[in-house]
Amino acid sequence: MATTRMSMAKALNAGLRKAMEDDPKVVLMGEDIGKLGGVFRITDGLQKDFGEDRVMDTPLAESGIIGTAVGLAFRGYRPVCEIQFDGFIYPAFDQIVSQVAKLHYRSRGNVKMPLTIRVPFGGGIGAVEHHSESPEAYFAHTAGLRVVSCADADDAYGMLQQAIASDDPVLFFEPKRLYQHKGEVDLDRALTAREPLHQARIARSGTDLTVAAYGPVVGTALAAAEAAAEEGVSIEVVDLRTLSPLDFDTLEQSVLRTGRLVVTHEAAVFMGMGAEIAARITERCFYHLEAPVLRVGGFHLPYPASKLEEHHLPDLDRLLHATDRVLAY
Amino acid sequence: MTVTTDQMVQLLTPTGERRPHPVYEGLIADLDGAALRGLYEDLVVVRRIDAEGTALQRQGQLGLWAPMLGQEAAQIGSGRALAADDFVFPSYREHGVAYCRGVDPADVFGMWRGTSLSCWDPYDINMAIPAIIIGAQGLHATGYALGLKRDGAEAAAIAYFGDGATSQGDIAEALGFAATYQAPAVFFCQNNHWAISEPVGLQAQVPIYQRAAGYGMPGIQVDGNDVLAVLAVTRWALQRAREGSGPALIEAVTYRMGPHTTADDPTRYRPTGELEEWRERDPLSRMLALLQREGLADEDYLDSVRAKADAVAAELRAGCLALPDPAPLTMFDNVYAEAHPLVAEERAQYAAYLDGFEGSN
Ligand SMILES: Cc1ncc(C[n+]2csc(CCOP(=O)(O)OP(=O)(O)O)c2C)c(N)n1
Numbered sequence: 001m002a003t004t005r006m007s008m009a010k011a012l013n014a015g016l017r018k019a020m021e022d023d024p025k026v027v028l029m030g031e032d033i034g035k036l037g038g039v040f041r042i043t044d045g046l047q048k049d050f051g052e053d054r055v056m057d058t059p060l061a062e063s064g065i066i067g068t069a070v071g072l073a074f075r076g077y078r079p080v081c082e083i084q085f086d087g088f089i090y091p092a093f094d095q096i097v098s099q100v101a102k103l104h105y106r107s108r109g110n111v112k113m114p115l116t117i118r119v120p121f122g123g124g125i126g127a128v129e130h131h132s133e134s135p136e137a138y139f140a141h142t143a144g145l146r147v148v149s150c151a152d153a154d155d156a157y158g159m160l161q162q163a164i165a166s167d168d169p170v171l172f173f174e175p176k177r178l179y180q181h182k183g184e185v186d187l188d189r190a191l192t193a194r195e196p197l198h199q200a201r202i203a204r205s206g207t208d209l210t211v212a213a214y215g216p217v218v219g220t221a222l223a224a225a226e227a228a229a230e231e232g233v234s235i236e237v238v239d240l241r242t243l244s245p246l247d248f249d250t251l252e253q254s255v256l257r258t259g260r261l262v263v264t265h266e267a268a269v270f271m272g273m274g275a276e277i278a279a280r281i282t283e284r285c286f287y288h289l290e291a292p293v294l295r296v297g298g299f300h301l302p303y304p305a306s307k308l309e310e311h312h313l314p315d316l317d318r319l320l321h322a323t324d325r326v327l328a329y
Numbered sequence: 330m331t332v333t334t335d336q337m338v339q340l341l342t343p344t345g346e347r348r349p350h351p352v353y354e355g356l357i358a359d360l361d362g363a364a365l366r367g368l369y370e371d372l373v374v375v376r377r378i379d380a381e382g383t384a385l386q387r388q389g390q391l392g393l394w395a396p397m398l399g400q401e402a403a404q405i406g407s408g409r410a411l412a413a414d415d416f417v418f419p420s421y422r423e424h425g426v427a428y429c430r431g432v433d434p435a436d437v438f439g440m441w442r443g444t445s446l447s448c449w450d451p452y453d454i455n456m457a458i459p460a461i462i463i464g465a466q467g468l469h470a471t472g473y474a475l476g477l478k479r480d481g482a483e484a485a486a487i488a489y490f491g492d493g494a495t496s497q498g499d500i501a502e503a504l505g506f507a508a509t510y511q512a513p514a515v516f517f518c519q520n521n522h523w524a525i526s527e528p529v530g531l532q533a534q535v536p537i538y539q540r541a542a543g544y545g546m547p548g549i550q551v552d553g554n555d556v557l558a559v560l561a562v563t564r565w566a567l568q569r570a571r572e573g574s575g576p577a578l579i580e581a582v583t584y585r586m587g588p589h590t591t592a593d594d595p596t597r598y599r600p601t602g603e604l605e606e607w608r609e610r611d612p613l614s615r616m617l618a619l620l621q622r623e624g625l626a627d628e629d630y631l632d633s634v635r636a637k638a639d640a641v642a643a644e645l646r647a648g649c650l651a652l653p654d655p656a657p658l659t660m661f662d663n664v665y666a667e668a669h670p671l672v673a674e675e676r677a678q679y680a681a682y683l684d685g686f687e688g689s690n
Contacts, residue, residue: 031524031525031527032525032526032527034526035526035597035598036525036526036594036597036598037597039525039592039593057526057527057531058531059493059496059527059531059532060463060493060494060496060497060524060527060532061496061497061498063498064496064498087461087462088462088463090462091462091497091498091499126392126443127392127393128392128393128421128440128441128443128461129440129446129461130461130462131461270671299660299661299672299675299679300664300669300671300672300675301660301661301664301672302446302664304446304660305439305440305443305444305445305446305655305660306392306443307442307443307444307654307655308655308657308659308660311657311660311679312660318682321682321685
């Protein structure tokens with residue numbers, strides 16, 4: 001198995017390129033994705049190679065981008081839409097939750113909506129407001145959408161192609177603070193040989209407690225496990241990868257082994273992904289849990305000014321504080 | 330795409346000669362030598378404020394800055410047309426307008442430095458905090474204008490936005506609402522030719538001011554690098570709004586000479602030669618040429634302008650560097666106007682958590 005070392009940004013670019021080569025129906029749409037290659041350069045060079053018809057710079061209108069993609073999907077295309085930053089997805093919210101999510105159902109399965117909506121999300125990059133949000137729960141709450149998030153370069157490469165190949169609409173949340181993180185990418189492994197898009201993965205095995213994470217904080221969870229190991233505590237880290245559907249089977253198996261669970265994400269804890277996970281795991285593992293499920297995440301506030309974001313974001317210390325509490329029961 | 334038409338209002342040519350106009354000339358007839366000098370001083374000062382913003386960002390004092398280089402005349406011309414009671418709804422690039430509103434120099438920087446999510450208190454200077462969500466402020470201006478109308482106030486609201494913003498539903502809806510209710514709102518589009526990397530031709534196939542006709546309001550195109558023409562047309566639009574004649578759309582044709590923000594790289598998309606072409610239409614040099622032509626630009630005056638720019642820049646820099654980092658628990662302030670148990674609980678928990686570190690090392 002020959003792998004190539006590259007950043008997550010480059011891996012996403014390679015994934016898009018591969019998907020476009022494999023299927024002429026794949027078209028990219030978004031603001032500034034052509035000549036500029038997107039503000040994060042994820043589409044760098046693609047317009048040059050595939051032309052303006054397949055890599056469309058769109059007018060500055062998010063509802064327009066998604067609504068037009070719906071029409072293209074009606075016509076048999078597979079649009080991959082880029083939303084420039086997390087906080088700009090809301091003008092498109094209506095098209096996503098009212099149209100994209102429901103057309104297959106409303107048309108009794110006759111109309112497919114194989115859209116991929118790429119959203120650079122999360123904070124930690126010192127940006128101005130509306131550039132650091134974690135809106136995934138809004139979409140996971142809506143039936144008809146699939147929601148995923150990658151945590152390393154290899155998964156970014158594979159998951160993006162899987163999302164594009166899916167006949168369902170996929171919200172693809174890219175942890176923007178990991179764009180420049182490098183990893184080994186297997187460019188040749190067939191999509192079928194990869195973990196399917198609905199499956200979580202054990203990112204690190206352990207025996208004392210499970211930490212469930214996705215996207216930007218998987219790295220934080222792994223760092224916490226590393227630190228805890230020095231104290232003799234063995235943490236298992238589950239990279240959820242997929243938020244809707246959520247792979248409760250893998251998580252349940254892990255919690256049955258460890259008896260303890262901490263869930264972490266950047267989004268606000270209140271009414272967030274962690275609440276759902278805690279409830280379902282409590283239901284499934286009630287007699288095996290040694291402690292209540294704890295959550296570590298953002299607070300109930302608008303994403304704060306960048307000089308305060310280190311307090312808002314779950315970090316190593318807050319995560320270890322929670323694992324200590326769970327172990328103390 | 331050619332965006333200028335023979336309808337474009339211009340009172341000052343790029344070489345600084347006055348151009349007659351049957352309607353708009355009269356609207357600036359009151360400008361005497363002192364007023365002309367004042368406008369030029371404004372242009373120089375805001376260019377300096379902007380340069381200071383870029384420099385502070387490069388020095389790591391600001392996280393980001395959105396330069397307004399090239400758009401000085403559009404902002405000073407419109408900003409100086411405003412009355413104290415008028416209310417401004419800006420985007421993120423209106424540093425020049427903020428200066429006209431009398432903003433405290435350091436207040437401009439909190440948002441860009443990351444110490445707070447906004448800059449000034451809107452009610453101090455009758456100017457909303459910057460809208461980063463493209464186009465949202467168009468509707469806010471419309472609503473504020475409706476409030477003015479209901480209250481019988483003789484004032485107007487003005488929304489600033491870019492050419493890219495005209496593609497957003499919010500701007501279309503704002504024009505529609507304002508026309509329907511004859512709101513005293515002025516829509517001021519700075520067509521600076523670029524929405525990040527996208528040329529204006531990607532947003533509009535007809536000159537932007539012509540869109541007004543479809544909504545039933547006057548649209549007017551003005552040379553956005555001509556401070557006199559911008560002042561005149563904005564005065565006109567504001568006056569008719571205040572008098573109850575309804576909204577208007579102004580398209581100020583200008584050019585963003587710098588990058589979109591300090592994080593942008595225009596060499597990737599800007600055609601060669603375009604910048605040089607626009608340099609010849611620089612809003613500052615044409616106003617200076619006028620002053621010289623009319624014998625208003627002696628060395629003493631030019632020295633005083635430089636001194637003023639130096640002073641403002643120094644004050645700005647000092648104010649920016651003095652902005653303190655916010656204390657952690659302040660992030661829980663103002664989430665709600667009234668007490669909220671969840672926020673209180675999370676604040677208390679986080680305070681206890683932080684206390685746990687005290688004395689631990
Ligand atoms: C709803 C929304 N979508 C995307 C963005 C990202 N963005 C910020 S500025 C910008 C370009 C705006 O161009 P224009 O309206 O012409 O204004 P200018 O920056 O040229 O003044 C874009 C796409 C945003 N801020 N808000």
